[in-house]
Amino acid sequence: MNAPDNARISLLNRTTPSSSLGQVSRSTVGELVDEAISIIREVTAECEQPVLLFSGGKDSAVLLQLAIAAFAPARLPFPIMHVDTAHNFPEVYEYRDSLVDELGLRLVVASVQESIDTGRVVEETGPRASRNRLQSVTLLDAIATHKFDAAFGGGRRDEDRARAKERILSFRDATGGWDPRRQRPEPWDVLNARIRKGEHLRAFPLSNWTELDIWSHIASTGLQLPSIYFAHQREVVKRDGMLLSIGGPVTLEAGETSFVETVRYRTVGDMSCTGAVRSDAVDVHTIVDEVAAARITERGATRADDATSESAMEDRKREGYF
């Protein structure tokens, strides 16, 4: 065996892997990691202006970790974008800002508040009002403004029956809509990224991951997450069968009483429609056990937005949702 060119390697002034991102090589779901990294590289090579959609949730955190790993030691060759409803959890904003700061990322914030202020969307009213659906308009406007031609998302096929149908590279027409009846065939892993001006692609490198794969990967690699994923005490109110956190857009209605409960979040979305689950899981390994034993899906347990109808996700996706 020939000796490697050590002289050349010593030129590298490599920074140690970021502590927040952990070590990808330790992942227990290695094949899924390789598949995801390959998709991220391929879409980046084939498209001109990709962007990574980052919500601060666990799936987008894994996606970001893998995107950085796909291009290390070079810089991430695209920005990340947060579609901000202004109703996210404070812990998630903190997490986002510290990651951006630590990793030197380019962050684009697409603001739902701005869409409301400029009249692009009309804020829902009433006790069940949510900015969740408004995000689609803000997202599509931002994609058009920045001329993004591909948006990476952390969506997984095991999340929801409409997502279970989606391609890894999913075409969006000029209106941003998804037509589930006319999806492009996707043989093998040969990805077709051809689009016309004004159209764009959504890329889902984590399509084949399950919730348990995500947690098992997080536990084995040491990826840091927002603190609300772990058990903590919180003032909540029980509404529509879900435990909603008091604060931000959620205030007590007549007849409701709040109480303090030990909870954690299985998904991270808008405070107005993301429910907490009762849990004592304070560390990631306990969460892996809890997820393995779960008998209710994560969205079923925590998302009021999906409970509105049996095709809620499909309907939102047709409008351009994540």
Added chain:
Amino acid sequence: MTTTLNLTPTVATAPLRIATAGSVDDGKSTLIGRLLHDTKTIMEDQLASVERASHRYGDGSFNLALLTDGLRAEREQGITIDVAYRYFATPRRRFILADSPGHVQYTRNMVTAASSADVAIVLVDAVRGISPQTRRHTYIASMLGVSQIVVAINKMDATGWDREVFDNIAKELNEYLASLPRQAPTLTIPVSALHGDNIVDASQHTPWYHGPTLLDFLESYAPAPSNLAAPARLDVQWTLRDYTTNFRAAAGRLIGGSLQLGDAVTVLPSGQRTTVARIERGGEELAHAVAGQSISVVLADDIDAARGDVIVAHSDSHPKTATQSVVTDVCWMAETPLREGDRLWFKHSTRSGRATVSIVHRIDVDTLKAEPVQALELNDLGRIELALSEPILATSFADQPETGRLILIDDRTNTTAGAALIV
């Protein structure tokens, strides 16, 4: 409904990828639903949702197919339009299940499902027997190179568990399979997806059947191990550069074999030789990499290796020269027919360009006869010759699947119109 824990976080091996195939109404979605139900991998809220939908779209009896028919149009029409992916695990193994549509008009979606499958489960309705669509799907699964075919002869309960019915269908389909250009090992199982016989639990109705249940077989099935003695090949997807440290690495997914630090390699098509100075995966250094891993490689010498280039370990079995002409078996998936002389985009691994088509023949999937034709219509299977504007380092699909396949893209719509396998 009571359920028990059966997901095991320690199951760490790569998931087995399975796709269903077969005619419409042969029970593909019901079979998947049964598999999920009997392995207790359906969550309570999903069960509740299927129960609600069963009342809305049916007679109220629990409809297993509604577990995978997730689109509104599918639930309304009671058919599968596009592939649904489902994930489940038993204590022995993790699985990715792709449930394919049976309708002829959605054959392209079945191609999508079967292309990434290790195992194809071909369903046959025991009462109606083998249909042209059964043969088409079987042909496609075999053509796409699945390594195992399981024929599940379904609705056996409706025949009164008649062994003769089973034997006749099995014989007919096995004869068909044996006459296909590409053979895959085949197992035939009598089942009732509706009632669960021989899916997870062995049936009381088939004392004459001595083989495994479907789940037993899937749990113990060992796909042919990837050949680590095969020569390694890295099709460069992207060049990683850090200008401040003058760092440059070629990134891609390793195909075939393994690559070690210090290995002698050639960069193609330039033919320049060098050695491997550094291997990384996920930003961390490796001493050696194996097929399937997404890695980056630093070469010892300052040689250009950019997207479209290929880094190969020294070996006689790699193509040394690129070709601009390939003969392929193709499944045509666009509404617009493919005609002699048509020009399209192609994509092979990391290379794209123009392809000019010359049609060799069309295969009649019933008789398996090759017929001379002027055009391939939607869902036709045939053989075409492609003249390429860009040279590619091709292998035959049989030698190395990853570099023996390409897609054809329609100019006018940008849709993926053809799945082609190099002969």
